[in-house]
Amino acid sequence: MSDSYLRLRNIVKSYDGISNAVDDISIDIAKGEFITFLGPSGSGKTTTLMMIAGFEDPTRGTIDLDGKDLTAQKPYQRNIGMVFQNYALFPHMTVAKNVAFPLRMRGAPRADIGRRVAEALELVGLSRFSERHPRELSGGQQQRVALARGLVFRPDVLLLDEPLGALDKNLREQMQVELKRIHREVGITMVYVTHDQTEAMTMSDRVAVFNHGRLEQVAPPLEVYGRPLTRFVGEFIGDSNFLQGRIEAGANGKLSIDGIGPVCEASKLGAGAPAGPVHVLIRPERLRLIGTEPRPDLVATVQMRVEGTVNYGDSLLVMGQSGRIPLRVRIAGMESGDVREGGTISVGWRADDMHLIAGS
Amino acid sequence: MAGVVTAAPATATGPAAVPQGPGAGAVPWLLLMPATAALVLLFVLPIGYVLLLSFTDPQVSLAHYQRIFAVPLYTRILFNTFATSLTVTVICLLLAYPLAYVISRRNDWISLTLLICVAVCFWTGFIVRTYAWLVILGNKGPVAAVWQGLGFGAPPQLLFTSFASTLGMTHILLPYMVLALYSVMKKIDPNLLRAAASLGARPNAAFRAVFLPLSLPGVVNGSILVFTICLGFFVTPILLGTPKDMMISQLVNQQIEELLAWGFASAIAVVLLVATSIVLAIYNRFVGLDRLWG
Structure with a gap:
């Protein structure tokens, strides 16, 4: 100010x-x-x-x-x-x-x-x-x-x-x-x-x-x-998923996330995404549960093993692993029908669900 | 009380105690027994005997009490006892307040050192400290030596004066006052003084409006402790003071040792006891005896 x-x-x-x-x-x-x-x-x-x-x-x-x-x-x-x-x-x-x-x-x-x-x-x-x-x-x-x-x-x-x-x-x-x-x-x-x-x-x-x-x-x-x-700010405020990633050099450099692979072109992520290692922040409520219909708007989808859930009434917090990456997903109460512990769900996210912070 | 006392032999024989009631109810009473017995034997009975003597020795009458309040010598001693106690209390308060303030407000080696000094003083027997004053104020003591060394001639008579006895009592009772003040001051939230400052109070104003009123319970506690102990003080006045400015406990001693007047001595002791009880009763009325030790 x-x-x-x-x-x-x-x-x-x-x-x-x-x-x-x-x-x-x-x-x-x-x-x-x-x-x-x-x-x-x-x-x-x-x-x-x-x-x-x-x-x-x-x-x-x-x-x-x-x-x-x-x-x-x-x-x-x-x-x-x-x-x-x-x-x-x-x-x-x-x-x-x-x-x-x-x-x-x-x-x-x-x-x-x-x-x-x-x-x-x-x-x-x-x-x-x-x-x-x-x-x-x-x-x-x-x-x-x-x-x-x-x-x-x-x-x-x-x-x-x-x-x-x-x-x-x-x-x-x-x-x-x-x-x-x-x-x-x-x-x-x-x-x-x-x-x-x-x-x-x-x-x-x-x-x-x-x-x-x-x-x-x-x-x-x-x-x-x-x-x-x-x-630190991302972790201290609110619930968070932090993934480790890297942006390749060059005009059409891609963002790839460790354990998931290339996700999208860095240019889709707005300005100010320099080449090099990055932290990728995705808030749990920005991870979307996907059904069978195709979702072309998503830049990545992963399978996630459900290890635990916390029901807040209005929403459901799902904790689990995708490969070796721990994930937390928050879904609205009405959509949480077929999520159960021990099962597997598909989640995905759009380019604008990600927030990048340079560093490793 | 009588029932408790008679229960004692029953418990000594063991099983006889059981039929008196459920074991759970009897145990607390049993635990109270030793202390109660000690109190009754060593405290209630002797005081009762003193009370009895004061009315009956050598014959049944109120003559002893009449004499205490009628003979000017004795009323003067009563007055002197209260005046000396008050003086000692006020001096203790004036000396102890700043000391306790520093000890409670600082949190460093200075406050620790001061607190240790006070505690050591507190733990050193008061007879030892009284004898120390005998040496310090004596004819060949350091005070006299300095006086003569500075060329003021023959040292003034310090020992065996009311000054010496007041000084000695103040010294002995100072730790009581400091600790009574300290225990209250330590509980005053430092944030209150910060709040006062943030609200525009200069340090003096904050002290007067916030710290001083909150420390008053300590002032009252300390003063009551010092004053009541002082009323019955015996050893220090008799060793350092003068028979001319006798305190009440000296009078009791004199009546017994020199005149064998047990009845009159008992009556004086009862007056002292009643005076002390009145002070404590007033305190209890306005503050509560259970808060005397902080």
Whole structure:
């Protein structure tokens, strides 16, 4: 994105001076954007968030907000809100006092505080609970209080550190919707850290995928899913089949896949498919179950031995082997009639079902 | 209680215990027996005897209690005991709070070293530590030597003063205060202070609005521990202090050793016991005794 609001430049964080927990990260975040830092634990996403909040100092690099250098500012000087995984509500204060805290710290007039606290609690639907203590609320309610507290002082950016991690599945989905609604209503820039790819996919404008302290890809969710830049991104997000292949040199160079043979001309696969070894990504739902009728649209068909199935009701995940290649196929529930364990099925795919990533 | 006590001989003879009821019900009571017997023998009976003595020795009357609250000397000792305990508690709190704060907030060799120092202090017998003060504050001790070395002339009388006894008690009770504070402070989620900072609280404001209120249970616990132990403190005041500023336990000792006034000494002991119980009862009312040790 060109209009950069929060800008991280070449951020490095090293705790021991030898290895880098965050290794040269640069990212531009637009005003009002909902961006998710996604990655496994230890990938540097939380450390990066802590540096934006000011709880950690970068070893190198700068952080700008709206053109002003934040890097040397203390957390309380930055106008950045934060929501923690364990809520971090002040247990000795009522809900209203918790939400009023940032306003009191800023010396807001008393009348103003009352009105804005009421507004913030209204926003998260907790007006009735203002005189309760945090321990009297459920996890989801506590997290909404934390959200109200993080928003009430109109911060420039709201950071969320795995805020739904402690909630059960149903509540988590409810809170995802709620968070998106609040984001729409308030229009604030949100940076959301999670290791849960579903959360990243459903909520974000863009997803930044972290691995080993580096950014592997920053793109909208569908692009990260459909056109991952690296094998790591393809495997981390969503279910995947990775086949090893090779593109032959020359204008009409063919793509051939190890264990399957030549598949199609590389030119069919769009631009940017250089000669050499490639990873071929095919998502399980892009592998098509084929019957007896001819399918000229497919570039490859293989026989697959079914070794196991998982029925999700709306769909069926079929796991098995084609030769020595393990495959995962996801088929819609209605079409799954003649698939049974120990049997054999034919699956195929079209050229545009494949996504190529250079490398071996 | 009586039933439990009479059960003791039955269990000693073995099979006789069985007909008393289902074995599963009897076992917990049997397990309680040794401790109960010890408590009754060593605690309930002696205290009962002290209570009895205070009303009956040499004849049945409330005269001893009247005397405690009527004679100015004794009321002064009572007041002095409470004042000294309060002083020691406040000094302990002022010294221990920053120490406990550092130990609980840092997570490095500094906090570990400090914690070890406090623990070693805690484990060293208080008589040993009291005698150490005897040496340090004595006429030929290091304090006197430094005083003279600096040319201030004859050293002031340090030993056998209220100063020495307050100092000694503070030293001995400091670890209790530190550990009581530490156990509460350690449980304060560091994210709360981070949250406060992210919400715009400067470190001082965050401390006042968040850390201090959350550490108050530790302050109360530590203060109650130190204050109640101090009320009945005997060895240190008697070794380091002066009979002029006697504490209540010294008075008890004096009445028995020098005057053989068992009845009056018992009455004083009962007053001390009641005073301590009142403090603990107030604590129990507002906090709960089960939380005294963190």
